[in-house]
Amino acid sequence: MNLSTKSRYGLRILLCLAKSYGTDVPLKGKAIASEQGLTEPYFEQIIIKLKAHSLVATVRGCHGGYLLNRSPETISLLEIVEIFEGPVELVKCRKGTSVCPRQSECAAQSVWHKLSRTIRTELAKVTLASIVQENENSDQPEYVI
């Protein structure tokens, strides 16, 4: 039940870009990488995937850089996580094929699938915009144990 570092960095990179969304000034890879404590090649691995899924746009050349490609309201955590982790499913019952020989006996199976769905729903609720907004509204932590 652990997120990979790439998902986490991916979100943080997107949050950087979301903050300057609207301006047409691309952020330089170098700047983002060093702000987030990443080496440039590692940063590239992450952003290349974000680009492949068209969450970011790139501007090449000597004043190039990266831009958020869609409005922050339309980018959810679910989308981000699935880029790096693959489908959010707690169990992969014979990947690809839809029928498992044991399925009929397997009460457990449907429980995991239902939970996976719930998790996906929760992830889909959170957008870049909502994160940025929440962060601006409060300097306090949003929850207390």
Add this chain to the structure above:
Amino acid sequence: MNLSTKSRYGLRILLCLAKSYGTDVPLKGKAIASEQGLTEPYFEQIIIKLKAHSLVATVRGCHGGYLLNRSPETISLLEIVEIFEGPVELVKCRKGTSVCPRQSECAAQSVWHKLSRTIRTELAKVTLASIVQENENSDQPEYVI
């Protein structure tokens, strides 16, 4: 976002035991293992942890075996999953220590923690009893895509 096989087998083993809860007849390890398609030593690795957390009780000797140690209503998926996966937390920010130097700048952090909490809540809602019951009530899958 993948559950380990041990969590999954753990649940299935517990469901076996839950079905015969109330009778005082212990289920033999061999029987459970072969029913679930596990080798005996591998089964043992799993059940030993369930025992260590006192979810199951054992009866030793030549008519021994395993019994559910608590009522199925009181055993939740959260408890089972945490036995095998550790704490359900999407991110581990400097394990052990509570403060992370980057935390203040890290809007992402609180999002992951909130989601982790939600997931824990959902896991806690499902008990062995509810799974067994749901499974008896319907031969149909409980959801449709």
Add this chain to the structure above:
DNA sequence: TATAAAGTATACTAAATGAATATACAATTA
């Protein structure tokens, strides 16, 4: 009381995944 049936415990191996680094290449604009 021997023994077979049952549980306990630990060590090892192989495969997969994850995290990070290194290096070489391609595109673009001042």
Add this chain to the structure above:
DNA sequence: TAATTGTATATTCATTTAGTATACTTTATA
């Protein structure tokens, strides 16, 4: 055309996961 920027791939290392193997302990009962 050179500097700046992004693109792509391959390699290394560490960790985790899954599963196997083996040796040992307990206990009911024949």
